[in-house]
Amino acid sequence: MKSSGGPSLFPGFSGFSGFPGCSGFSGRLRRRPAPPPPAAPGDVLAETESLHVRLGSQDVLSGVDVAARAGEVLALVGPNGAGKSTLLAALAADLRPASGVVRVHGRAAADWSAPELALRRAVLPQSAALSFPFTVEEVVRMGRAPWAHRPHGRDEEDSDDTVVAEAMAATEVGAFAARPFSALSGGERARVALARVLAQRAPLLLLDEPTAALDLRHQELVLRVCRERARAGDAVVVVLHDLGLAAAYAHRVAVLRAGRIAAEGAPDEVFTDTLLSEVYRQPVEVFPHPRTGGVLITPKRDS
Amino acid sequence: MTVLDKPVEPPGADGSRTAGGRDGGRSPAGRRRTTPYLLTTGLVLALLVLVPVAAGIGAYPVPTGDVLSSVAHRLGLGGDALDRVPESVLWNVRFPRIVLALLIGGALGCAGALMQGVFGNPLAEPGVIGVSSGAAVGAVAAIALGIDFLGNWTVSALAFAAGLATVLLVYAMSRSGGRTEVVTLILTGIAVNAFAGALIGLFIFFADTAAVNQIVFWQLGSLAQATWPKVLAVLPCAAVGLVVAPLYARKLDLLALGERPARHLGVDVERLRIVLVLVIALLTAAAVSVSGIIGFVGLVVPHLLRMAAGPGHRFLIPGSALAGALVLLAADLGARTVAEPAELPIGVLTALIGSPFFFWLLRRTRRKQGGWA
Structure with a gap:
């Protein structure tokens, strides 16, 4: 793995491969796994x-x-x-x-x-932690890591930028894109974590x-x-x-x-x-919604 | 793509707020993307200025113009050779020392950035968690027992072996459930430092007087003994470490999410850890084997850069190497000029400046976490 990257004559310059689409050199020559067929x-x-x-x-x-x-x-x-x-x-x-x-x-x-x-597959863990103060946008962009070294996602016209922007829009986290993740509330963090999972564009989503x-x-x-x-x-x-x-x-x-x-x-x-009632060891009532007929579930609270 | 193309919400007050926020968010993100360029340019320029200046300053001053002219002459770019004495001072005393300072500073800065990334903990540093002392045990053993089976490279090799064993030990002892708690890490560092100190004491006890003097002065951290062979002894370890480290920058970014999420994003976490622990041991051994324990460079440098340019490792790792080189060169210049004609041990100087920074960092981390629980 270490030999596969291009040699860095001067390490100081390798820090700037950090543009979307123009990915670092660590895996340029490595065989990349193929994405699954639709x-x-x-x-x-x-x-x-x-x-x-x-x-x-x-x-x-x-x-x-x-x-x-x-x-x-x-x-x-x-x-x-x-x-x-x-x-x-x-x-x-x-x-x-x-x-x-x-x-x-x-x-x-x-x-x-x-x-x-x-x-x-993409996985949303139950709690989202982060060791360093990356911004929200950087965190969401981490979801694109599996697609690094290929400019396009599953759909040919989708660049990392669009996918990231769409994931942030879908979870309504765009408003704090530039804020550090650590400064967010619990609910905001959860949505950012979800945006990262969506940006991964995996066909199997596992959300805890x-x-x-x-x-x-x-x-x-x-x-x-x-x-x-x-x-x-x-x-x-x-x-x-x-x-x-x-x-x-x-x-x-x-x-x-x-x-x-x-x-x-x-x-x-x-x-x-x-x-x-049996599974939760708590009396439960299930009844249809008066207007839509959808299933409504509440614990029995008769007293 | 999918349904996400359609607005999930009917465009209302909320939708426009998010859209506006995203556009608004672009400029700080953009600023953060240009900061690495500015910082690198600044660091490189500072190095280009400081190197000839540092080469000129000392007990035998050489004007900066003469320094440049001599360098140009040696590179075959014109310029004139100096007289015998200044030429010898420059090329046999000052330049080996400067190159050594750059190499060791780069190694320490880079090792600090890597270690903080691997441990997922901003307080990890080779000196703090005891890896430097561990490597020092190997080096002291080589000096005290007069081992030289690898010639010039013996001290480096033993320092590497001992340093590696120490990183592995600290790693195994301070992690639980894929995380490293600050308290566990620091306490492990105390224990390791104590044990390494005892071993070093033991070696000193058994060493002869000449070796004792050598060890004691070396332990304080100094570049005063710099020669070209010493530069060569450090070079392989430092070069391999400095070239390999930036290759793992992206994966270290992902590791900040935690081990499981990093694995979910395609990182082979086990392998990443093994490679990086090896690299950390290489870099630390390179630094410790020649110059003793120079603390806090690996702690302070990555921190300042993270504050300025964000935590992304693609800048942080090479940037820390550059800034570490600059800091150590400046520190060494200070160490050999402030108390002229005597020389301050450079390890003492960095610890004097670095320890208060460490205090401040501890307090800040504690405040952020709301205690150590």
Whole structure:
């Protein structure tokens, strides 16, 4: 790797390869992994088969089968500690399963290299941290790193600049593009992190609680973005705590309980009084919206 | 592309605010992109001025014009050779020392920037976390025991081996869950420094008087013994480190997001770490093996540059090398002129200036984090 970059006669000048499109020389001569071919709607972009994951002595997932399909928003819901984030990490190829299989784009997750995976899936972590005071725009631009050394994204006319600008517009972070990331509030950081994930332009999006720190307006905004990405042909897997949001925006939901899938299907089939009351150990009411007929979920508060 | 082409929102008050903000955000970002150019130009110019000036100043002053003329003569660009004495002073005393200062300063600045990036912690520095002392143990062992199986390169090689072992030790001990807490890092540094100090003490105890004198003076940090062979001893380590380091700048940027997110963006984090730890050990060993422990250059220089030009490593790494070279050259000039005819150890000088900066940095970091918890 170190020998593949062009020689730097004077290191001082290598600092300025930092323009969009004109990327550094570290990988110029290296073979770059090819981006995946476009997926057809319904293609399985990531799946698990009887997945078991152990963290320490704890069985976190036991026998989970789940598939993320192109063109679909899949919501993972369930009580705390049910294994939602672990399942997402497994789909992201972050974890080694104790047994079972994780496949990303049809190939075992462990067989992909890090650069290949980066072109295939983008991951939004639960909390966004940053060691140095990069600006918001610089952070979003980091999402373009997998595409470095190629001037164009999946669509030929899309340069890094446009992709970054679009990702920032979609998450409404343009207003503080020049501010340091560390100076933002929790909700603003979460949106910047999402913008970075969108800028990666991977066909599989894995989002861990993207709405946790957000206000009402931006919760809706983020899930609309998820829907739009799905409509554009991406597979979106999103961990949610808000069942109302899951019911309104997901094509399919998987309800997890104690490391197993308790139910999976369309939200209006899966979300029933009995199932949710049992899974959350809290009486829950499910009823249709008086005007739209959409699924509404509230805890029972009779007293 | 996708739906994102369409405005997610109907264009209202909010939409126009974001659009305006983005345009407004372009100019500071643009300013930040030109700052590296200005800084580099400034640093290079400062070096071009300071080198001939520093070559002229000293117990035997040589006018700057004569310095330039002698350099031009040696490069075959005209100019005249000087008399025997000034020519010898310039080429056998001053220039080796200046080249050594530039190399070591560059190595220290660069190592500091790299180390802060790898640890994801702005307080990491070879001196603070004990890597310099670790490398010093190797060097002292070579001097005290009279080891010279690699000739001129023995001290460098042993310093590299010991430095590498120390970086690995500190890295393994101070990380948990993919992060390095400030407190753990500093405490590890204290422990490593203490242990290295004990080992150095042990070697001094067993060494003979001549070796003891050599070690004690060397330990304070000084460029006074600079000769061309010493420059050659430092050159391979420093050159390899300085050339390799900038190749990893982009990946270090991504590492600032954390290890997992960096991996999600295609960085082979394990490999990146191994290579950079090797480079850090090379650079530190290069600096320590000839000039002893010169602290705080690797801490202060990257910090000032980060404040001026932002944290992007594509400028920070080569920029820190340049600025480190400049700072050390200036410090060495100060060290050999302020107390003329005596010489101040340069390590003492950098520590005098660097330690208060470190205090300020600690306080600032603590305030930002709201305590050390």
